[in-house]
Amino acid sequence: xxxxxxxxxxxxxxxxxxxxxxxxxxxxxxxxxxCFVGIGxxxxxxxxxxxxxxPGLVLIYESGCIGAKPASLPLSIGxxxxxxxxxxxxxxxEIFNYWLQPGRIDIGFLGAAQIDRFANLNTTVIGxxxxxxxxxxxxxxxxxxxxxxxxxVIMIKQNRHSFVDPLDFRTSIGFGDGPGSRERLGLRGKxxxxxxxxxxxxxxxxxxxxxxxxxxxxxxxxxxxREATGWALAVAPELxxxxxxxxxxxxxxxxxxxxxxxGSTK
Amino acid sequence: MAEIVSLRDAxxxxxxxxxxxAMEGFSHLIPHAAGHELIRQGRRHLTLVRLTPDxxxxxxxxxxxxxxLVFSWGGNPGVGSLHRFRDAIENxxxxxxxxxxxxxxxxxxxFVAGASGLPFAILRAYAGTGLAGRVASIKSVQCPFTGETLxxxxxxxxxxxxxxxxxxxxxxxxxxxGITGVQKExxxxxxxxxxxxxxxxxxxxxxxxxVVLPSWVITAVAQVPGGARPSYASGYYERDNTFYSEWEGIxxxxxxxxxxxxxxxxxxxx
Numbered sequence: 228x229x230x231x232x233x234x235x236x237x238x239x240x241x242x243x244x245x246x247x248x249x250x251x252x253x254x255x256x257x258x259x260x261x262c263f264v265g266i267g268x269x270x271x272x273x274x275x276x277x278x279x280x281x282p283g284l285v286l287i288y289e290s291g292c293i294g295a296k297p298a299s300l301p302l303s304i305g306x307x308x309x310x311x312x313x314x315x316x317x318x319x320x321e322i323f324n325y326w327l328q329p330g331r332i333d334i335g336f337l338g339a340a341q342i343d344r345f346a347n348l349n350t351t352v353i354g355x356x357x358x359x360x361x362x363x364x365x366x367x368x369x370x371x372x373x374x375x376x377x378x379x380v381i382m383i384k385q386n387r388h389s390f391v392d393p394l395d396f397r398t399s400i401g402f403g404d405g406p407g408s409r410e411r412l413g414l415r416g417k418x419x420x421x422x423x424x425x426x427x428x429x430x431x432x433x434x435x436x437x438x439x440x441x442x443x444x445x446x447x448x449x450x451x452x453r454e455a456t457g458w459a460l461a462v463a464p465e466l467x468x469x470x471x472x473x474x475x476x477x478x479x480x481x482x483x484x485x486x487x488x489x490g491s492t493k
Numbered sequence: 494m495a496e497i498v499s500l501r502d503a504x505x506x507x508x509x510x511x512x513x514x515a516m517e518g519f520s521h522l523i524p525h526a527a528g529h530e531l532i533r534q535g536r537r538h539l540t541l542v543r544l545t546p547d548x549x550x551x552x553x554x555x556x557x558x559x560x561x562l563v564f565s566w567g568g569n570p571g572v573g574s575l576h577r578f579r580d581a582i583e584n585x586x587x588x589x590x591x592x593x594x595x596x597x598x599x600x601x602x603x604f605v606a607g608a609s610g611l612p613f614a615i616l617r618a619y620a621g622t623g624l625a626g627r628v629a630s631i632k633s634v635q636c637p638f639t640g641e642t643l644x645x646x647x648x649x650x651x652x653x654x655x656x657x658x659x660x661x662x663x664x665x666x667x668x669x670x671g672i673t674g675v676q677k678e679x680x681x682x683x684x685x686x687x688x689x690x691x692x693x694x695x696x697x698x699x700x701x702x703x704v705v706l707p708s709w710v711i712t713a714v715a716q717v718p719g720g721a722r723p724s725y726a727s728g729y730y731e732r733d734n735t736f737y738s739e740w741e742g743i744x745x746x747x748x749x750x751x752x753x754x755x756x757x758x759x760x761x762x763x
Contacts (some may be wrong), residue, residue: 235537261721263609264649266570290519290520290672290674291519292674301571302572303520303571305518306520306734307671307725307727308519309672310521310672316702318675318678319519319597319674320602320605320675320678323597323598323601324598324602328598328616328617351623356623356627358583359582359583362567362582362583363568364566364567364568364574365564365565366595366596367565367566367596367597368598369596370596370598370599370600370618370619370624371616371617374617374618374620397623398622398623398624400620403621405585408621412621413619414643417619
């Protein structure tokens with residue numbers, strides 16, 4: 228991901244809001260979990276977790292790489308480094324039918340262009356479907372990752388373009404129209420556990436399923452989070468403050484990003 | 494039995510205007526050289542099929558080869574938009590592009606059904622999404638045993654499948670390894686197939702995890718070293734990530750795109 232120039236200064240080392248987002252997301256992954264990883268921000272965070280506190284994190288990429296252990300961040304979900312370091316490489320029908328569909332993956336780790344208050348995601352179009360203002364890449368693996376993983380963690384930058392209600396298109400289901408939606412649709416995973424942004428962390432309210440701001444990153448105000456949300460943002464009564472990145476976390480993240488696979492190594 | 498021919502002859506004989514053409518390669522072994530040959534031979538009105546249309550599909554679409562795209566994710570992985578794909582959908586340039594979109598799981602299973610000789614495939618997918626109900630090739634079906642409602646997608650059986658592999662032998666047996674995506678299913682689902690290969694070897698040495706397609710399910714094999722570049726061929730060359738990043742600038746405007754195609758594709762022999 229491109230580092231934002233928005234430096235936050237605290238007593239700890241200087242870091243960007245993008246770095247804070249990656250580090251906050253990495254902290255949520257536990258050693259030994261099995262994680263289906265989307266490209267971009269989720270892949271960066273998952274690899275940071277593996278390089279720091281979760282060396283046994285099992286990374287699955289939709290290209291068919293199971294247990295990939297890349298030394299540098301891949302640019303695509305099918306870089307050679309992922310296949311070379313994987314425990315197994317399987318076909319695309321197999322990764323979706325045998326591995327994702329039965330619900331054996333702990334965490335689906337997704338990004339999106341838009342999210343709504345029930346954590347439904349849009350990666351399809353901005354504007355009307357038939358005549359879009361911006362045609363986005365589309366669904367990819369996301370709808371079934373969102374449906375079938377035991378839990379889902381979402382990473383998305385928080386602003387008025389991304390936090391919208393309603394979505395321009397509902398590509399992947401979070402909590403649908405609210406309580407009971409996932410059950411009615413027959414989705415077997417529990418749905419989004421949390422949404423990690425560059426401003427803080429949101430979690431679904433246990434009763435209403437509505438995303439609720441529970442954590443703020445260092446230097447971010449509640450007003451800034453409200454301002455960056457396209458609906459009346461629910462805020463937890465007791466807000467937690469994310470601890471600032473440690474030297475070790477920042478050092479490892481920057482090392483990974485600087486080693487991002489670029490250019491041919493032929 | 495597969496015939497070993499030049500890429501030019503394979504495309505001339507096996508791909509006709511108006512055909513449905515699947516060109517597979519999931520982030521590896523992407524048949525770039527074959528795509529360029531389709532452009533040089535001026536094919537028109539194709540329905541192109543691929544899970545992950547990326548740079549070579551951007552080029553095919555930008556050159557007006559396709560009337561329709563069947564796909565599940567159209568982007569430049571890790572970089573951003575496909576600008577020619579977007580221009581075709583958003584502005585109809587150079588020609589309007591019809592789309593039929595799925596998720597990866599859905600389109601994958603359309604190939605699986607096609608390869609299996611079945612009319613449709615069943616999967617857990619699409620429930621509650623905007624794709625269900627909007628895309629005519631997404632329906633639901635009730636399990637006759639449990640009563641559960643599941644997604645159903647029709648088989649896809651392209652006229653031609655085009656893939657790139659590492660090796661063939663003199664008889665036209667093909668082996669690929671590394672990330673092999675949905676290429677086997679694409680070939681088996683299609684009426685005809687063209688496989689470009691890095692090299693033709695005396696004898697194929699079977700690789701652990703390698704996927705072998707026997708000569709008798711392939712129509713034509715053409716030796717095209719480097720035929721996947723700037724994608725990669727495991728064991729031969731790496732992905733040219735710099736070029737994937739540069740494509741952002743080349744493809745952003747119609748003029749720089751056309752100039753690049755003139756210089757690097759139209760003006761170059763197969």
